[in-house]
Amino acid sequence: MMPPALPTFDDLLDAAARIAPHARVTPVLRSHALDELSGAQLHFKAEPLQRSGAFKFRGACNAVWSLDETAARRGVVTHSSGNHGAALALASATRGIACHVVVPEGAVEAKLASIRRYGAILHRCAAGIAAREAMCAQVQADTGAELVHPYTDARVIAGQGTAAMELINHTGPLDALVIPVGGGGLASGTAIAAAALAPQCKVFAAEPEGAADTARSLALGRHDVDFVPDTICDGLRGSLGEPNFAILRDHGVQAIVVDDAATTAAMRLLWQVLKLIVEPSSAIALAAVLQQPERFAGQRVGLILSGGNVDLDALPWSAP
């Protein structure tokens, strides 16, 4: 059974029920100091405390547990060597099914280690998107495994939307929600959740200057993702997916473009004040709020801190 092209709020409700036995309801953190600094009331959804260290587990878990028995027996495959790969591996482990992850030559060993630790089967291929897609097709042909794309898959989008659902259920209606955007899985899931649960809530997608295809696509009114990423936000280097673009456009999501220096400063601030390890791709949400104080002044603002998978030996503020 193919998933529907675009998920609805009902799909998010189903996802929430489906992942409940496996995923964590992460806490919402507050800080007087950050409220004062921003002039707004900030509610931080702490997804670094999610299983696998990132919100990605939600979408992967929903996809894995959406499979019927026959499909499940054949397993799943993806070509992400980052947080989605690890999340899909862990989600597959919760159901006891095979997970294949296609990784390009030159992928960072530390990232592969956690994918391997969760029991996934690694398939090496040459660098470049063409080689990865070819290897994915090969694995699908050989095993019958189902492809779970990191952000265009409707089951993944619905799963990612459960983070905003939980946040709004916890805080009550918010004036604004700020999330990072890369491929757009979290952003589009959040837009769907907010439209249903808090229709007055504006959704802002924080995007690095060096990978600002979402801002450009929304400004142009068409999907335009021809760019070479240059940003420390390693989780946001991918290009916005087509269905994700359609959802963001249709829900009036606005992009806020942030430079890496502001993101690094926000990351350090979150570590220092919230005591939470967040990766640059998460800290960008706070950087976006601090960059536009007039936009958020006095508002109740939800921020999804998306993940905490960082290399502790290469912190951006200790770089020369």
Place this chain on the structure above:
Amino acid sequence: MMPPALPTFDDLLDAAARIAPHARVTPVLRSHALDELSGAQLHFKAEPLQRSGAFKFRGACNAVWSLDETAARRGVVTHSSGNHGAALALASATRGIACHVVVPEGAVEAKLASIRRYGAILHRCAAGIAAREAMCAQVQADTGAELVHPYTDARVIAGQGTAAMELINHTGPLDALVIPVGGGGLASGTAIAAAALAPQCKVFAAEPEGAADTARSLALGRHDVDFVPDTICDGLRGSLGEPNFAILRDHGVQAIVVDDAATTAAMRLLWQVLKLIVEPSSAIALAAVLQQPERFAGQRVGLILSGGNVDLDALPWSAP
């Protein structure tokens, strides 16, 4: 009104009610990876997420809100330039009363900044305990402020005990509780909570090799705190208080001595896996469990991660 010499479980219940409007119920974190590594089932009470970044806010808050109106108007005073000073300053701010903190020459500016940020009045004095106590007495004489000792004060001990109360209420009965010990405020409060809520639960106090006065005192059966501290656990350099010793001895608390290298490794592991910023003085609890796997094998173990106030520019694993 003088506080009683030793708090009872009723005092802990009162403290829990008293601090509820101000303190956070911190989350309890779990990790499959750390369960596997330890061979036990670990439940981490995340006090870095407490206000002021440490459990110290509990005891300070209980002390401040225990004062009658007349005493409150005169304010409070202490001579801790570490987490207790900041916690007392913040607790005083929640009641709108004056807080005096005596700080010795040479105290770390970064620590003083957060005490000042919470609105406390700093009083400088010469280094050494005699000068600090003299200055404290002077402030008391001048202002009528009430002394709130960082760990011997019964109101402080009762407040610190609320962390273990919350943990046990959350997890159900535990086989063991592991907490760090310095002056013994948290350790003695935990012992009182465990005895009332989970009488089968053994309490272990993790202590740095370079400040092992609790282990020695418990072994000798008398309060023996003549030592010069040498440890990276800056929160555990103080000597065990007398009432704290009596409580630990009477409750059969056992000490586990840990060297700094094991504590540093545990700290890094907690950052990497739990995504929580913990200070060395907190990580020592996990180091103690990993050091004695046979003691905790298969058990349900609660660990109180006491605080997350670290200098991000001087991480122990990036030292040469």
